[in-house]
Amino acid sequence: MADSLERDARKWIKVFREESGDGTSGAPALAERRDAIVRRTLTWWDRARRALAWRAAPGETPDPYRVWLSEVLLQQTTASAATPYYRTFVERWPTVERLAAAPMEEVISAFAGLGYYSRARNLHACAKAVAARGGRFPSEEAELRALPGVGAYTAAAIAAIAFDRRAAPVDGNIARIVARLTALETPIASSRKAIAAAARALAPDRRAGDFAQALMDIGATLCRPLTPDCPACPLSRDCLAFRSGAPETFPRKAAAKPKPKRIGAVFFAHRADGAFLARRRPPKGLLASTVELPGTVWTGEGPGTAWAEDAPIPARWRRLPGAVDQVFTHFALSLAVYAAPYAGGAPDSHFWVSRDAVAEAGFSNVMRKAVAHAIAARPE
DNA sequence: AAAGCGGGGGG
DNA sequence: CCCCCAGCTTT
Numbered sequence: 001m002a003d004s005l006e007r008d009a010r011k012w013i014k015v016f017r018e019e020s021g022d023g024t025s026g027a028p029a030l031a032e033r034r035d036a037i038v039r040r041t042l043t044w045w046d047r048a049r050r051a052l053a054w055r056a057a058p059g060e061t062p063d064p065y066r067v068w069l070s071e072v073l074l075q076q077t078t079a080s081a082a083t084p085y086y087r088t089f090v091e092r093w094p095t096v097e098r099l100a101a102a103p104m105e106e107v108i109s110a111f112a113g114l115g116y117y118s119r120a121r122n123l124h125a126c127a128k129a130v131a132a133r134g135g136r137f138p139s140e141e142a143e144l145r146a147l148p149g150v151g152a153y154t155a156a157a158i159a160a161i162a163f164d165r166r167a168a169p170v171d172g173n174i175a176r177i178v179a180r181l182t183a184l185e186t187p188i189a190s191s192r193k194a195i196a197a198a199a200r201a202l203a204p205d206r207r208a209g210d211f212a213q214a215l216m217d218i219g220a221t222l223c224r225p226l227t228p229d230c231p232a233c234p235l236s237r238d239c240l241a242f243r244s245g246a247p248e249t250f251p252r253k254a255a256a257k258p259k260p261k262r263i264g265a266v267f268f269a270h271r272a273d274g275a276f277l278a279r280r281r282p283p284k285g286l287l288a289s290t291v292e293l294p295g296t297v298w299t300g301e302g303p304g305t306a307w308a309e310d311a312p313i314p315a316r317w318r319r320l321p322g323a324v325d326q327v328f329t330h331f332a333l334s335l336a337v338y339a340a341p342y343a344g345g346a347p348d349s350h351f352w353v354s355r356d357a358v359a360e361a362g363f364s365n366v367m368r369k370a371v372a373h374a375i376a377a378r379p380e
Numbered sequence: 381a382a383a384g385c386g387g388g389g390g391g
Numbered sequence: 392c393c394c395c396c397a398g399c400t401t402t
Contacts, residue, residue, distance in 0.1 A: 076385045078400065118388075151387045172385055173398035224386080226402070253383095 037181075037238050038204045038211060041109040045214030045233035050221070053083050060211075064137040065096045067162040071154045072123050076116055076353035079220070085114055099124070139163035152196075161209035168199040169212050174220025178202075179251035180223060183240035187254035221300070262333050266295035266324075266367075268374035269314060269342035274376070277346060280362075286336040292365040292373065294350065298333060310346035314340035326366035333355025333366065337373050 022378045045315035046058070054070035056062040069089055073082040088110055093099035099107070111120035124149040130137055137158065138144050139380050156169035170178070174190045175295040178195045188195065204211050222233045241247040269277040278291050317338040325336040346352055353361045358371055 075387070076397085076399080078385095081400070113399085115400095116386085118397080119386090124385080149387070153386055184388095 003252060005161065011035070033238060037202065037235060040234040040238075041218070042204075042207060042210060045217060048217070048221075049214070050217050052079055052250045053086050054358065062162045064139075064162040066090060067158050068096075068126075068137060068150075069099075069123075071157045072119055072126075072149060073114070075154070077114060077117060081114070085110070095135065096127050096137075097131045097135050098125040102371065119149060122214075127200070128224045137162065139165060141167055157212065160203075160212050164207070164209055166203050166205055166208045167209070167212075167270060168196070168203040170173060170196050170199050171216060171219075173223070174199060174212070176225065176251055177215055177219050177223050177235070180228070180241035180247055181235060181239050183244055183250060185252055188251045189254055214290070262298040263335070264296045264298035264333065265336040265338055266292060266293035266370050267317065268320075268339040268371070270339065270374075271342060271352065275352040276371075277342065277350045278353045278363075279350045279359065287364045287366075289366065291353075291362040292364065292367045293374075295335070311350075313345055314342055316340045320374060322373065324366065324370045324373050335366070335370055337370055337377075339374050339377065 014050050019125050034241060038319070049055075052070075054066050061090060065218075070082070070086055073085050073089070092110065093102055099297075102124070104121070107124045108117060108120045111117060111123075130145055138147075139162075141155045141159045144150050145152065147155075150158070155173055156167040157166040157171075159165040160169060175195050177183070177196050179188055179191070182198060184191055186194075194359075202211075218235065222229045223235075227246055228242075230239070230242045230247055233239070233242075234325050236242045239247065241250040267277075278295060279294055281290050281292050317340045320337045320339055322337075324337060326335075327331045355375070358368070363371060
């Protein structure tokens with residue numbers, strides 16, 4: 001059963017790929033299914049499309065500037081998060097020339113809160129590039145691809161949506177749909193080319209932009225990652241994942257790769273009254289602004305300060321038995337803990353934390369554990 | 381807590 | 392070419 005589904009998936013992708021090439025090989029049954037998929041998808045979209053701020057009304061000619069702007073804002077961002085930003089941008093900079101003429105800082109500020117701020121820099125650079133060629137966006141994918149901040153996805157989206165070219169953008173939604181249509185057994189990340197080929201083969205000669213937007217809407221509202229609504233989906237009768245009975249198990253997940261291990265050491269420098277030295281982490285990056293014990297750089301991390309440069313180094317650091325372990329999103333950390341009495345004043349950027357103020361001091365979980373570890377060892 | 385998400389830059 | 396990163400959302 002699984003084998004036949006797998007064969008079917010490969011056949012789909014293979015045939016789609018062939019049909020998207022020179023078109024000589026005949027596979028009428030699958031070609032008809034492809035046409036049926038397109039027809040059902042467009043019919044569904046004409047009835048159920050989302051009314052998003054950047055979408056031209058049916059029959060209206062899209063403005064390439066608005067299409068591009070919306071696609072950049074939508075990178076790594078949901079439609080609901082992008083909408084208020086889109087409105088702000090088009091009101092403030094109604095044309096690409098106006099955006100190109102704006103100071104960079106204003107563009108960055110207008111982006112604040114969306115994340116991935118290199119998008120803002122590229123947005124501005126791209127506006128300038130387009131303004132320099134007369135304010136008209138190229139309609140060819142290859143030329144679009146050469147613009148700053150425009151990768152394969154965005155180039156295909158603009159070509160299809162703004163210029164009605166037969167292009168096949170593959171965003172996360174569309175990749176999921178293709179993986180489900182074909183019951184693809186390999187994870188999306190390792191099947192990019194096959195998915196792109198299948199998407200290209202599916203794309204219709206006319207209304208490719210509508211088709212792509214329709215798939216995105218289906219992905220967002222029906223073919224959801226965890227809870228697909230197959231009964232409402234216009235593609236379910238063509239969908240091998242649906243036929244498998246467990247559509248939500250597609251796309252297959254890549255095996256979680258083992259987290260890299262990092263190691264480091266922290267120093268518990270304690271005073272006669274039990275207080276110990278701490279410092280605050282930088283305002284950016286991991287555990288930003290939280291309080292920590294002074295310690296070494298963790299392996300695999302950037303530069304840092306092990307111990308205050310202006311402080312005397314205790315001669316009697318004692319390695320405490322055991323270690324403090326913490327698993328973060330991207331890596332696992334194991335910290336050795338060293339302790340020593342310390343009689344001097346607090347060095348620059350360091351401060352004393354008394355034993356009964358540990359809870360309110362602002363330690364991260366891992367540093368709280370490290371402090372508890374040190375105290376439990378009853379140094380001195 | 382963990383996964384998802386396009387482009388870009390680095391290995 | 393593949394891998395990793397970046398910040399915020401959604402689950």
